[in-house]
Amino acid sequence: MNYRTTEDIGLITGAKNLTAEKIRSAVHKVFSKEAGPRLKAYYNTCVRCGLCSQACHYFLSMDNDPSFSPVGKVKQTVWELLDPGKRITPDFIVNAAQIAYTECNLCRRCSMYCPFGIDTAYMITLVRRLCHLLGVTPQYIQDTAHSHASTMNQMWIKEDEWIDSLQWQEDEARDELPMLRIPIEKNGAEIFYSVIGPEPKFRSQLIYQAAVIMNVAQVDWTMPATPGWDNSDMAMYVGDYELMGRMKKIHFETALRLKCKKIVMGECGHAFRSVYDTGSRWLGWKEPPVPIIHAVQFYWDLLNEGKIRVGKKFEQPVTFHDPCNIVRGMGLHEKARDLVRAFCRDFVEMHPNREHNYCCCAGGGVINCGPPHKKTRVLGNKIKADQLRATGVPVVIAPCHNCHGGLEDILHHYKVDMQIKFLGDIIYECIDKTSVE
Numbered sequence: 001m002n003y004r005t006t007e008d009i010g011l012i013t014g015a016k017n018l019t020a021e022k023i024r025s026a027v028h029k030v031f032s033k034e035a036g037p038r039l040k041a042y043y044n045t046c047v048r049c050g051l052c053s054q055a056c057h058y059f060l061s062m063d064n065d066p067s068f069s070p071v072g073k074v075k076q077t078v079w080e081l082l083d084p085g086k087r088i089t090p091d092f093i094v095n096a097a098q099i100a101y102t103e104c105n106l107c108r109r110c111s112m113y114c115p116f117g118i119d120t121a122y123m124i125t126l127v128r129r130l131c132h133l134l135g136v137t138p139q140y141i142q143d144t145a146h147s148h149a150s151t152m153n154q155m156w157i158k159e160d161e162w163i164d165s166l167q168w169q170e171d172e173a174r175d176e177l178p179m180l181r182i183p184i185e186k187n188g189a190e191i192f193y194s195v196i197g198p199e200p201k202f203r204s205q206l207i208y209q210a211a212v213i214m215n216v217a218q219v220d221w222t223m224p225a226t227p228g229w230d231n232s233d234m235a236m237y238v239g240d241y242e243l244m245g246r247m248k249k250i251h252f253e254t255a256l257r258l259k260c261k262k263i264v265m266g267e268c269g270h271a272f273r274s275v276y277d278t279g280s281r282w283l284g285w286k287e288p289p290v291p292i293i294h295a296v297q298f299y300w301d302l303l304n305e306g307k308i309r310v311g312k313k314f315e316q317p318v319t320f321h322d323p324c325n326i327v328r329g330m331g332l333h334e335k336a337r338d339l340v341r342a343f344c345r346d347f348v349e350m351h352p353n354r355e356h357n358y359c360c361c362a363g364g365g366v367i368n369c370g371p372p373h374k375k376t377r378v379l380g381n382k383i384k385a386d387q388l389r390a391t392g393v394p395v396v397i398a399p400c401h402n403c404h405g406g407l408e409d410i411l412h413h414y415k416v417d418m419q420i421k422f423l424g425d426i427i428y429e430c431i432d433k434t435s436v437e
């Protein structure tokens with residue numbers, strides 16, 4: 001079956017502006033100047049054994065098609081770009097862009113199965129960087145990067161709309177907890193709470209729920225009224241590192257302006273990666289200027305410090321999906337399980353799990369490449385549908401926005417009857433709220 005039949009206007013029109021000189025100069029910039037010894041070590045170490053293939057959900061889901069194996073994707077892109085005798089044409093760049101943006105989630109599962117620990121995801125990001133510099137990027141994800149550039153959030157949300165959303169959620173939540181506040185622009189608060197663009201846009205209940213949890217736990221917290229509230233980062237996935245750096249800086253500068261002691265970010269995986277890994281590295285920071293933790297860690301701390309208590313157990317059997325960026329990337333799997341076990345009556349592991357879990361196939365910006373690439377994304381993760389179905393439970397908990405989007409599409413396509421929840425959904429529903437009622 002030919003899986004590569006997509007047409008993306010961003011790739012097609014971008015390629016029309018390419019010249020041999022533009023391509024040569026961008027390849028030189030990325031592969032000779034920016035990449036350096038790490039790439040050389042990977043190139044010289046890889047023995048083309050193919051052991052990484054069995055790690056990749058695309059390969060496993062696409063009839064073991066070698067062109068979807070990790071090393072196959074690198075061979076069609078990076079190895080060719082490193083070959084001085086190869087003539088790189090605009091068609092080659094379009095094909096490389098499609099592979100790099102839409103056929104690899106940068107999930108890093110394959111690096112655990114490579115005997116040398118070669119990080120294929122890193123090499124694929126170099127291809128994305130090249131395609132960004134050449135202006136050959138998928139239209140949908142490029143639009144989100146444009147939104148970041150002009151509004152400093154991913155969803156074209158204006159400043160007044162952001163504040164309205166917070167006040168609206170505060171108003172709604174006061175029906176439940178009359179003294180509840182969402183403190184905006186509070187100076188010196190313990191916690192600066194950051195969310196990603198989709199929350200005010202179409203998942204505003206998550207802001208409501210976070211506000212309830214903060215108020216029940218009596219956390220000293222705030223959210224900013226200015227740009228810098230959105231921690232998401234499609235610039236990172238497009239390969240526009242200059243823009244990524246601007247966004248990370250404004251985020252931390254906002255927390256510093258408010259003199260907050262710690263940033264807590266909502267249940268998003270890629271946004272966390274953009275601060276603990278890619279963004280900080282690009283900015284040359286050993287550590288971010290304000291400590292930052294993910295919601296899983298935050299909720300775990302609240303529970304273990306006795307600031308929230310379990311009021312009732314979630315009764316339906318649940319399983320847990322380990323998001324790549326917070327588990328393979330940051331090792332939060334046991335803390336997440338502690339929360340699931342504390343709040344849920346019946347927890348069933350899916351297999352494989354923890355750092356061996358299969359990716360949702362949305363991450364790495366792949367879902368953000370939009371409808372032209374949905375078919376590849378859904379067909380490329382049949383293995384995830386099988387994994388979810390095998391648990392036999394009606395609810396999967398996934399503490400990551402991208403995972404929600406990806407799992408929703410897979411459950412729908414493969415007709416698996418399951419609901420997807422955030423940890424915050426479960427905690428909001430099950431915490432003891434009597435202390436503030």
Ligand code: SF4
Pocket residue numbers: 055056057058069070073103104105106107108109110111120121359
């Ligand atoms: S999708 Fe994941 S496993 Fe597959 S090549 Fe990319 S990083 Fe490796």
Ligand code: SF4
Pocket residue numbers: 045046047048049050051052053070071113114115116117118
């Ligand atoms: S990346 Fe590692 S596992 Fe994959 S082909 Fe190269 S050496 Fe083998």
